[in-house]
Amino acid sequence: MTLNPVDRSLLRLLLYYILLVVGTMVVGRYVPAVRQAVSLEGPPLGMTSRELRKTLEEGAGATGEGAAPRPTPAAATALAMIGALALVIPVARVYMLTKQRVGYDPSVVQTVILLPLAVAGIVAVVQNSLALAFSLAGLAAAVRFRNTLKDTKDAVYIFVAMGVGLAAGVQALALGFVMSVIYNVAVVTLWALNVGDTYPGEPRPSFTGEFPIATAVPAIHDVLLVEADPAAQPLVERMLERLTKSWRLIEQVSGKDGRMTLTYELRLKKKTTRAALIDAIAREAAPQVATATFRAQPATG
DSSP: OOOOHHHHHHHHHHHHHHHHHHHHHHHHHHOHHHHHHSOSOOOOSSOOHHHHHHHHHHHHHOOSTTSOOOOOHHHHHHHHHHHHHHHHHHHHHHHHHTTTTTOOOHHHHHHHHHHHHHHHHHHHHHTTOHHHHHHHHHHHHHOOOOOOOSSTTHHHHHHHHHHHHHHHHTTOHHHHHHHHHHHHHHHHHHHHHTGGGOSTTOOOOGGGSSSOOOOSSOOEEEEEEEEEOGGGHHHHHHHHHHHEEEEEEEEEEEOGGGOEEEEEEEEEOTTOOHHHHHHHHHHHHTTTEEEEEEEEEEOOO
16 A cells, blocks of 8 residues: 555654654663753743752752763753754644645745754753843844745744744753644644645645545646637636646746747646646637647656
C-alpha cells in the first residue's frame, strides 16, 4: 500500500516527535544538563530580589554529593537554542504543509524557525538579571520592525514560535514540547476537517475521504494550449478550477493581434474528458478564445 504525499508528511511528523522524545530520554540518562533543560517546571513566579539572591547563594554553596552539577551559562544557552530549533521545525513543516495550494510565505517560515532561537538565547542571557532585562528593553525600543503578513493566521505561528523560545530559554523544554505537539495537532485537525472553510482547495490527508490512497500507476499530466485575448484568462482559469483536479500556468507568451498563448499543465477529474473541458472553455470564454488544444505528456515528478 502506497501512501499519498500528504499522509507521508504527517507520518514523518509523527516519527520525528517519537524519535525526539526517545533520543532526549536516552541522552538525558547520561548528560545531566539535558535532564535539567527538559523540565516540566516553569520559571519561579513572584520571587523578590532578596529571595532570588538567597536562592543563588544557596545554589552556589551546595557542593554535596546530592547537588547536581549545573551546566555553564554557555552550555545552557546552547541547549536552549538547540532545543528550541528541534521543537519549532515541526511547526514550520505544518505551516508549509497546510498551505501548499495557496502558497506559503517563505519569510514566515524562516521567522518561525529562527525567532525561537533568538528568543531562547536572549532569555537565557537575561534570566535572573534585572539590569540585563532593562538593557534589553531599551535596545528593543530603539529597533523597529515593519512587516505585513499575507494571512492573519500566520501571526499565530509567530506567537507559538515565541512561546517555544521562552520555554526553551527558561530551561523548560518539556513545556515547549507540549506546546508544539498540541498546536500542531490542532492545526492539522482543522486543516483535515476544513473547519470553517479555512483552507479551501488544499490537499488533505486520505482519512478525510477527499483524497484516496495513491496507486502505483504514475499520474498523467495534460498540457492545455489556449490562444485567447487577455480578458479570457480569468474565464479559462475558472473552468480549470471547476473541471480539473489541479492546474498551473507554466507559460504565457504574447502573440500577434494582441492575443496571447497560455500553456497550462493540469490533471483532469475522472468524470471530465478533454472534449468536455474544451467545450466548457468555448462556452464560457467565447468569443475571446480562438483555439484550445491538448498535448499529453507523462508526469516527471
